[in-house]
Amino acid sequence: xxxxxxxxxxxxxxxxxxxxxxxxxxxxxxxxxxxxxxxxxxxxxxxxxxxxxxxxxxxxxxxxxxxxxxxxxxxxxxxxxxxxxxxxxxxxxxxxxxxxxxxxxxxxxxxxxxxxxxxxxxxxxxxxxxxxxxxxxxxxxxxxxxxxxxxxxxxxxxxxxxxxxxxxxxxxxxxxxxxxxxxxxxxxxxxxxxxxxxxxxxxxxxxxxxxxxxxxxxxxxxxxxxxxxxxxxxxxxxxxxxxxxxxxxxxxxxxxxxxxxxxxxxxxxxxxxxxxxxxxxxxxxxxxxxxxxxxxxxxxxxxxxxxxxxxxxxxxxxxxxxxxxxxxxxxxxxxxxxxxxxxxxxxxxxxxxxxxxxxxxxxxxxxxxxxxxxxxxxxxxxxxxxxxxxxxxxxxx
Numbered sequence: 298x299x300x301x302x303x304x305x306x307x308x309x310x311x312x313x314x315x316x317x318x319x320x321x322x323x324x325x326x327x328x329x330x331x332x333x334x335x336x337x338x339x340x341x342x343x344x345x346x347x348x349x350x351x352x353x354x355x356x357x358x359x360x361x362x363x364x365x366x367x368x369x370x371x372x373x374x375x376x377x378x379x380x381x382x383x384x385x386x387x388x389x390x391x392x393x394x395x396x397x398x399x400x401x402x403x404x405x406x407x408x409x410x411x412x413x414x415x416x417x418x419x420x421x422x423x424x425x426x427x428x429x430x431x432x433x434x435x436x437x438x439x440x441x442x443x444x445x446x447x448x449x450x451x452x453x454x455x456x457x458x459x460x461x462x463x464x465x466x467x468x469x470x471x472x473x474x475x476x477x478x479x480x481x482x483x484x485x486x487x488x489x490x491x492x493x494x495x496x497x498x499x500x501x502x503x504x505x506x507x508x509x510x511x512x513x514x515x516x517x518x519x520x521x522x523x524x525x526x527x528x529x530x531x532x533x534x535x536x537x538x539x540x541x542x543x544x545x546x547x548x549x550x551x552x553x554x555x556x557x558x559x560x561x562x563x564x565x566x567x568x569x570x571x572x573x574x575x576x577x578x579x580x581x582x583x584x585x586x587x588x589x590x591x592x593x594x595x596x597x598x599x600x601x602x603x604x605x606x607x608x609x610x611x612x613x614x615x616x617x618x619x620x621x622x623x624x625x626x627x628x629x630x631x632x633x634x635x636x637x638x639x640x641x642x643x644x645x646x647x648x649x650x651x652x653x654x655x656x657x658x659x660x661x662x663x664x665x666x667x668x669x670x671x672x673x674x675x676x677x678x679x680x681x682x683x684x685x686x687x688x689x690x691x692x693x694x
Contacts, residue, residue: 300577301399302693304408304560304567305340306660307332307484310497311648314417314552319497320488321418321554325354325361328488329369329414329556335486336410336558337375340572344370346408347560349401350381353390353413354652357383358425361652365414379410386583387680388617391655392688395559396581402561408570412558413657415650422552422651437529440587441682445518445544446526448620450534451589452543455626459513459543462621466548466645467509468635469618473642474503483667484660502551502648515545533588548621553648557656574693575663576674580604581688590619592685593677594630600675604689611689612671613637615662617654617678618644627677641665654678655686666692 309332312320320328329352337344352366367381386393391413398411429436436442442450452462476482477499487498519542521527527540560572567574582599586592593616601607608631616639618624628638641661644654658676666674677687 299564300579301402301561302564302567302574303576303578303659303663304562304572304574305336306559306575306656306663307336307339307486308557308657308660309488309555310485311500311502311650312418312497312554313501314554316418318418318554319501320416323488323496325414325416325420326365326369326372328416328554329365329412330372331488332412332486332556332558333370333373333375336560337373340560342560344375344379346570347376347379347410348405348407349398350379350410351394351398351401352381352383352411353385353394353655354383355385355387355390355415356420356422356424357385359420361414361416361420369414386684386686387682388649388651389655389678389680389684389686390652391557392658392676392678392686393583393655395561395656395659396686396688399561399578402563406563407566408560408562410558410560411656412556413653413655414556415652416554417552417650418554442526442588444590444619444681445549446523447589448544448622449519449540449542450530451591451626452622453537453541457543457622457625461625462543462548463509463512465621465625466512467507469639469643469646470504470507472640473500473646474505476641477503483664500647502553503642503646507547512545512547515547517542517545543622544620548645550618550644550649553650555648555650555653555657557653557660559656559659576690576692579689579691581686584685586683589683590623590679591626592683593627593679593687596685596687597631597675597677600687600689606673606689608632611637611673611675613640613662613666613674615639615658615674615676617649617658619679621645623679662690663692
């Protein structure tokens, strides 16, 4: 069976997840439908030729409930015969959606659509009232700890200091600012209101003021003791004397609003329909490392092995930041040159609309691979409970 191919990958700008954010007045269904319309218009697609749709969304409640992937395709005017499913692999959902849709395209030898949406200004994180977050005893029983604390644990285990984490965050902001000034976002489609006026045409979260000096003044999410979490963690980590709390709102991914859409198929179907191909998916893998958010290392290692490639073969990396220490651990564990990694900034600067980010990384990766005339790229995301997804792409010249 031949590899699935990426025909097109689009995303909205990332909006600030607050009531004053540019996208707050748009519903999640409308936001996802908008990028789906853009995908259809960009490709000239007959949507009746799409066999299935897979969409990521983490907080599937209220305006994001009811299988938003399916309802958004209908609102976008896509074929009513298109089936669709909405999935939740936490922060890795959007990339998992791409991988699942790739398998559907291969199985049916047809087209499939993937993507995701999260409107964190309208449907807040944990708006689905997950019991393991509010019930500390239950969380401990099943191994859930808040991501900021587990990131502090990784920083302590592996010796990443507050300065290390702030330094990476400052680099992310600087790279995002530079990329925005160059206008690199070929795959970004502006969000319009009902009258066709532009609501947002750039990533809204980038903060020029977030320099290393500014970042160093921010308070950590947790202080010593962390309301009992430190004692709970140290009982499971006999080699540690204390947990060093180094993460702040400035070296963590900021919440965001956004949506993404990716059209996939087989090379044979794309050729039959006269659709140009941007890249092929060589391999993907899922993994999980309990207690920490370091599963992306394992997922990436497995995906590279399945693709028959090594870290040295990869020209470009797009990896969703959890907290800074998780990203620094990923870079160190795999031996990735920083000049190939998140070269246009990362979710610390750009924002993280949870269900959409994974598919957004595909468009960001392909844009930059095309700009630099590169061959191999990797997208990867860690998530809650240690789950992770990684995908290896080869650009089609």
